[in-house]
Amino acid sequence: MFDYNFHWRPVMKSLPDLLEAGLLTLQVATLSMIIGIVIGLLLALSRMKKTGPAYWLATAWVELARNTPALFQLFFFGFGIGAFGIHLSPFAIVLAGLSFNCAGYLAENFRGGFQAIPDTQLRAARSLGMTAWQAHTRIIIPQVFRLVYHPITNQMVWAVLMSSLGMLVGFRELSGETQFFASRTFRIFEYFAVTAVIYYAIVKIVLGASRLLAMRLFRY
């Protein structure tokens, strides 16, 4: 009734390649988070203005990023703009798609964070002669970061897992690489089982690093 024979040897032989692909996954997820945080902050600030072209652009971005499948967003940067003759490398496609998605989700987290800081903090900072820029960078944003730190960590985990969509646009990150080996050896179950463990380990490392960073950053 159950005559499948497990063969782990081929998986173990390609383990170094898989781990290397895992590093690529971590790399593209980290980069997309850095870009996503910067853009997400700008989107949140634009959205809080309530009027003007920046508000509308930011709103459209957030709506698209949050309400369409991440896969379609990746396809847009792959095949979508490819139709107009702009061809990005698989790495760039995944980086752009993930950054777009992360920025949209993070923007809403940041917006909630900004709204949770009493505006008297801004007044106090301005009353000391700080410019609006100084008051935001020194007083408001550091507090917002603490409030949204856990949502940011969640988004980072999500970025690691979402990067697996990269295999559908030809990017050989962890899932792409697994797919490549699996289809050559037909050891599909074994390969994806091992890869699942690697994903699990990556996420655990991300969560551990996030906890350590939080202990250093937030002393108060």
Place this chain on the structure above:
Amino acid sequence: MIEIRSLEKYFGALQVLKGIDLTVEKGEVLSVIGASGSGKSTLLYCINGLEAIQKGSVVVDGTNVHAKGTDINKLRQKLGMVFQQWNSFPHLTALENVALAPRIVKGKSRTEARDIAERQLRHVGLDDKLNAYPSALSGGQQQRLAIARALAMEPTYMLFDEATSALDPELVGEVLDTMRLLAEEGMTMICVTHEMGFARDVSDRVAYFHQGVMEEIGPPEQIFGEAKSEHTRKFLANVR
């Protein structure tokens, strides 16, 4: 010198200041009393430009606060402000709370800013709390921290917006003592307050605000002893 001329301020259709004329000389301590909603806190926000005005003018040492070309950030260095909700910066230690503005606004070096901060924290009696975060301080200590933070900019004037109203009763004394100390040192102060004892003992003049109008201004003996306005007498009878 702070010169306020025919100042009018609206929040939407609601007029909260209805033509205020007031001059505060250097070295003077002025207390502003009146019921909630009488416009006294708004007056302070108009003096340091945190609120825009609709009519009239506020001139601080010859500079028009609300004029277009005014460098408001520079002018605010002269006008220290202490808020009802003390507004300490929760992510910074007491020392960093005080040292930040001298460093980034006035361009002092780290060591200079640290020296200033230590001096001001000692001034308000918080020298044992230099590295404490605000969450570890009582309300009274946080308010004294806010005073030290304002003083670190070496302001010419100090504006107090109901500095003791949000404090537990047993913590009011330490903050009032700090304000008294400043008054004795000759600081020019405008104190919006509900502390009638403070207003009577420390002020050179007391102003009574009623529904956006400055009903009466004069030495404490006059306001508390023989107020001319019916409103003033009624208010004082109620708060006592």
